[in-house]
Amino acid sequence: xxxxxxxxxxxxxxxxxxxxxxxxxxxxxxxxxxxxxxxxxxxxxxxxxxxxxxxxxxxxxxxxxxxxxxxxxxxxxxxxxxxxxxxxxxxxxxxxxxxxxxxxxxxxxxxxxxxxxxxxxxxxxxxxxxxxxxxxxxxxxxxxxxxxxxxxxxxxxxxxxxxxxxxxxxxxxxxxxxxxxxxxxxxxxxxxxxxxxxxxxxxxxxxxxxxxxxxxxxxxxxxxxxxxxxxxxxxxxxxxxxxxxxxxxxxxxxxxxxxxxxxxxxxxxxxxxxxxxxxxxxxxxxxxxxxxxx
Amino acid sequence: xxxxxxxxxxxxxxxxxxxxxxxxxxxxxxxxxxxxxxxxxxxxxxxxxxxxxxxxxxxxxxxxxxxxxxxxxxxxxxxxxxxxxxxxxxxxxxxxxxxxxxxxxxxxxxxxxxxxxxxxxxxxxxxxxxxxxxxxxxxxxxxxxxxxxxxxxxxxxxxxxxxxxxxxxxxxxxxxxxxxxxxxxxxxxxxxxxxxxxxxxxxxxxxxxxxxxxxxxxxxxxxxxxxxxxxxxxxxxxxxxxxxxxxxxxxxxxxxxxxxxxxxxxxxxxxxxxxxxxxxxxxxxxxxxxxxxx
Numbered sequence: 001x002x003x004x005x006x007x008x009x010x011x012x013x014x015x016x017x018x019x020x021x022x023x024x025x026x027x028x029x030x031x032x033x034x035x036x037x038x039x040x041x042x043x044x045x046x047x048x049x050x051x052x053x054x055x056x057x058x059x060x061x062x063x064x065x066x067x068x069x070x071x072x073x074x075x076x077x078x079x080x081x082x083x084x085x086x087x088x089x090x091x092x093x094x095x096x097x098x099x100x101x102x103x104x105x106x107x108x109x110x111x112x113x114x115x116x117x118x119x120x121x122x123x124x125x126x127x128x129x130x131x132x133x134x135x136x137x138x139x140x141x142x143x144x145x146x147x148x149x150x151x152x153x154x155x156x157x158x159x160x161x162x163x164x165x166x167x168x169x170x171x172x173x174x175x176x177x178x179x180x181x182x183x184x185x186x187x188x189x190x191x192x193x194x195x196x197x198x199x200x201x202x203x204x205x206x207x208x209x210x211x212x213x214x215x216x217x218x219x220x221x222x223x224x225x226x227x228x229x230x231x232x233x234x235x236x237x238x239x240x241x242x243x244x245x246x247x248x249x250x251x252x253x254x255x256x257x258x259x260x261x262x263x264x265x266x267x268x269x270x271x272x273x274x275x276x277x278x279x280x281x282x283x284x285x286x287x288x289x290x291x292x293x294x
Numbered sequence: 295x296x297x298x299x300x301x302x303x304x305x306x307x308x309x310x311x312x313x314x315x316x317x318x319x320x321x322x323x324x325x326x327x328x329x330x331x332x333x334x335x336x337x338x339x340x341x342x343x344x345x346x347x348x349x350x351x352x353x354x355x356x357x358x359x360x361x362x363x364x365x366x367x368x369x370x371x372x373x374x375x376x377x378x379x380x381x382x383x384x385x386x387x388x389x390x391x392x393x394x395x396x397x398x399x400x401x402x403x404x405x406x407x408x409x410x411x412x413x414x415x416x417x418x419x420x421x422x423x424x425x426x427x428x429x430x431x432x433x434x435x436x437x438x439x440x441x442x443x444x445x446x447x448x449x450x451x452x453x454x455x456x457x458x459x460x461x462x463x464x465x466x467x468x469x470x471x472x473x474x475x476x477x478x479x480x481x482x483x484x485x486x487x488x489x490x491x492x493x494x495x496x497x498x499x500x501x502x503x504x505x506x507x508x509x510x511x512x513x514x515x516x517x518x519x520x521x522x523x524x525x526x527x528x529x530x531x532x533x534x535x536x537x538x539x540x541x542x543x544x545x546x547x548x549x550x551x552x553x554x555x556x557x558x559x560x561x562x563x564x565x566x567x568x569x570x571x572x573x574x575x576x577x578x579x580x581x582x583x584x585x586x587x588x
Binding site: 191194207292 | 492496
C-alpha cells in the first residue's frame with residue numbers, strides 16, 4: 001500500500017520508520033531541507049539504544065504537492081492542521097488523523113473523503129534531529145472511525161514488529177479518554193516542572209492532580225469517574241520517569257499543545273456554564289510561559 | 295537605648311546595622327558561629343555597591359539568654375516565632391514584631407509585655423553571608439501599636455540616615471495591606487519564576503494577577519478594592535526587576551513564608567465559607583515545590 005505521512009516531527013518519523021516495513025511510505029515535510037536529508041541519508045530509528053537506518057522512505061516537501069496515495073496520515077500538531085486542510089479538502093483518499101485533543105474533530109466534517117479515521121498514539125517518541133527519532137516508549141496506536149468502515153483500513157489488522165494497532169468502537173470516547181489523561185498530566189507537569197510520577201508521589205501535587213481531574217471530568221461529564229481517575233493515575237505511574245511533551249516544549253521555548261488540550265475543555269465549560277477555575281488558571285500559566293519563550 | 299534584635303537573617307542584620315548608628319545594639323543569633331563572626335569582624339553593610347563595616351554591634355547566641363534591653367525587636371520569620379515565644383513570654387520590655395503575614399497576631403495576646411508593636415518592613419535586603427547584608431531597596435518601616443502607646447516607642451520619632459520609620463494608626467489595616475501585596479506577588483512570581491514586573495507585562499500573567507487579587511480581596515473583605523489593586527500593581531512596577539523572596543527561597547531550596555502569607559487567607563476563606571480555588575491551588579503548588587527541596 002502507498003502511505004503518505006504528513007509531518008516530519010517525532011510522530012511522523014516514528015510512523016514512517018515502522019510502516020515502511022510493510023508499505024511504500026512517502027513522508028511529506030514542512031521544509032525541503034528535511035526532505036533532502038531523509039532522501040539522502042534515510043531515517044534513523046533508535047530503539048533501546050540500538051540504531052537502525054531505514055533507507056526505503058521517500059520524502060517530499062509538502063509544497064511539491066501530494067502524490068497518489070492509498071492512505072494519508074496526518075501527523076502534524078493540531079495547531080498546524082489549518083495550514084494542511086486546504087491541501088486535503090478535496091482528496092478522496094482515506095485519511096487518518098493522529099492529533100491530540102478534540103478540537104480537530106470540528107474540521108473533519110468539511111472534508112470530502114468518505115473514509116476518515118482518528119487515532120490516539122500512546123507511543124513515546126523523541127526527535128533527535130531532522131532524520132533521527134528515538135522510540136522511547138513502546139505503546140499502542142488506537143484507531144476509530146469518524147466516517148466509513150473501520151475494517152476497510154487494513155492497517156488495523158496488520159502485524160508490525162513493535163508497533164501494534166488496535167481498534168476502538170467509538171472515536172468520541174477514545175479521544176476524550178486521551179484528552180483527560182493529557183489535560184491532567186501535561187499542564188501540571190509543565191508548570192510544576194516535574195516528571196509525570198511526581199504528580200503522584202508529592203502529596204501536594206497529588207491534591208492538585210485530584211482537584212484538576214475532578215474539575216475536568218465534571219466539565220466533560222465523564223460517566224465512569226472512578227475508572228477514569230484510576231486510568232489517568234496508572235498512565236502517570238507507568239510513565240513516572242518521563243517528562244511530558246508540554247514540559248519539554250516549554251523548556252525548549254517551543255509552542256505547546258495547550259490550546260488543543262485545555263482550550264477545548266475551557267470552551268466546553270463555557271458552553272455548559274461550569275466552573276473552570278483551575279483549568280483556566282493552568283491555561284493562563286502555560287500560555288504565559290509559552291509567550292516568555294525559551 | 296539598648297536594643298536587642300532577635301534573628302540574624304537579612305532583616306535582623308539590616309536593622310542592627312542601621313540602628314547601631316544611634317543605639318547600643320545586641321543581635322541575638324540562632325548559632326554561636328554567627329555571633330562569634332559578628333563579634334570578631336562586625337557587620338558589613340552594602341549600600342549602592344559601597345561596603346561599610348559596623349564594629350560596635352554585640353552579638354550573642356539566643357541560647358545564652360536575653361540580656362536587659364529597652365526594646366526587643368523580633369526579626370525572625372513567622373514560622374520561627376513559636377520557638378522564640380517561650381523566651382519572651384514573661385518579659386516586660388517593649389516588643390516589636392516585624393513578621394510578614396497575619397498569623398503571628400494570634401500569638402501576641404498571650405505575652406505579658408504592656409507595650410507590643412508590629413511593623414511592616416518595605417526595605418529590600420539580601421544576606422550575602424553570616425555578617426554581610428546588602429540594602430538592595432531603600433524603603434520604609436511602618437509601625438503600629440498592638441498594645442500600649444505608639445508615642446512611647448522613641449524609634450518612630452528618630453531620624454536615621456537612609457532608614458526611615460513611619461507611624462500607622464491601625465495595625466490591622468497596615469498588616470492586611472502588606473498581606474495583600476505579598477499574597478498576590480509572592481506565590482505567582484514563585485510559581486511562574488518571573489521577576490515582579492513580569493506579572494504586569496505578560497498579558498496572561500496579568501490575568502492571573504487580577505484573578506488572584508479579586509479572590510483574595512474578596513476573602514479579606516477589603517473595602518477599597520480599586521485603590522488596593524492599584525497599590526499592589528504599583529509595588530509590582532516599582533520592584534519590577536526584583537525576584538520575590540518566595541521565588542528566591544524556592545530557587546535555593548529554602549522554606550518559604552507561604553503558611554504565614556496564604557495560610558492565613560485560606561483559614562479566613564474557610565471560616566467565612568468563601569471560594570478559594572486559586573489561592574488554594576497556588577498554596578499547594580508552593581508547598582509541593584518546597585517539599586521537593588532545592
